[in-house]
Amino acid sequence: MMLLTSLTLNAQEVAVLKYKGGGDWYSNPTALPNLVKYCNDNINTNINENVATVEAGSTDIFQYPFIHMTGHGNVFFDDTDAENLRNYLLSGGFIHIDDNYGMKPYVTKELKKVFPNKDLIPITKEHPIFSTAFDFPNGIPKIHEHDGKAPEALGLFHDDRLILLFTFETDLGDGWEDTEVHNDPQDVREKALKMGANIVKFAFEN
Template identity: 55%
Template sequence: MLLAGWTNARSQSVKIALLKYGGGGDWYADPTALPNLIAYCNQELHTNIHPEPSTVEIGSTEIFHFPFVHLTGHGNIVLSENEALNLKTYLEAGGFLHVDDNYGLDEFFRREIKKVFPNRELVELPPSHPLFHKKYNFSEGLPKIHEHANKQPQAFGIFIEERMVCLYTYESDLGDGWEDPAVHNDPPEVRERALKMGANIISYVFSQ
């Protein structure tokens, strides 16, 4: 299994990665987001995640070195047949994918994830799901970080048996909230809310 578990995430250094994809979308969006989330988790959850995230291509065998990969952007994603198969194999082997909609990603992600799992659905997570209560309590579910639209934020999961292998956070924009304070000038309480939700994600993933 790729996921070493919560004990190992706390006792030995693990690395997480940003996914690089084709299709023209800005896979590199929110460059300070993951480093800030890692620093927050290492401080507040006492994890031992390497402070600098790596970048890995979806079709690369290097993806199997990372128990947690993150995908974001504002635009198009295109997965080749080999990339879809590699991602499927990675997730079935114990890896985890977090996809954060940075506004403009939704239609493309939903299309491409069907290449990976044509027979699995994105299941909406209710506010009672453990993801929202792992470390910090989010009684209403996924928080709204940026008000780009009036749509309700939603969290969706893809499951293999009872294990969540993919989390899709939609209409929330967690990654923007993780960025350096000067990037979006978010109030401290908004940024803290985003980081706490991110910490819940890390805690949940490494304790499944």
């Protein structure tokens, strides 16, 4: 198993995950760069604003303590992808999967390849990820409407450590995008960016 070195764990680098299956892993192209800039401006991070893209099966993922994944459709992990992602998460990495609409059934199935004995479980509003930088006393915020459902934050845990966050029916990434993409009100974008900053800070510090 490749281990994240202490140097890498302390590095403030983020990447977008490229996956197989035909889903649009590249959707929301301005989202993560905007979140990085927001974090650098507001929570004293020093993240490289040239956001990288990394493939699920590549050992390059071990360079990034935080990886963001999004899309609307199909996701597929082959055996190499699943083993690589498992090793990454168990050695200190963190993945945030933000459902851009339509990912949930595919992601849920493919994560079983990564951790056959783990299930996504609800993250309570008391979890520190909702208060690392900004307070969200009610848990994950609602940014975009999809099917009229309440927003959810689900997670995979290892030894009580949250290693993967799956956000559903919230669409944080849309709120991170350039203003003109979705024409969200500033307060909605700010709420999305603040929650994103919490996720990044949590990933770097835990």
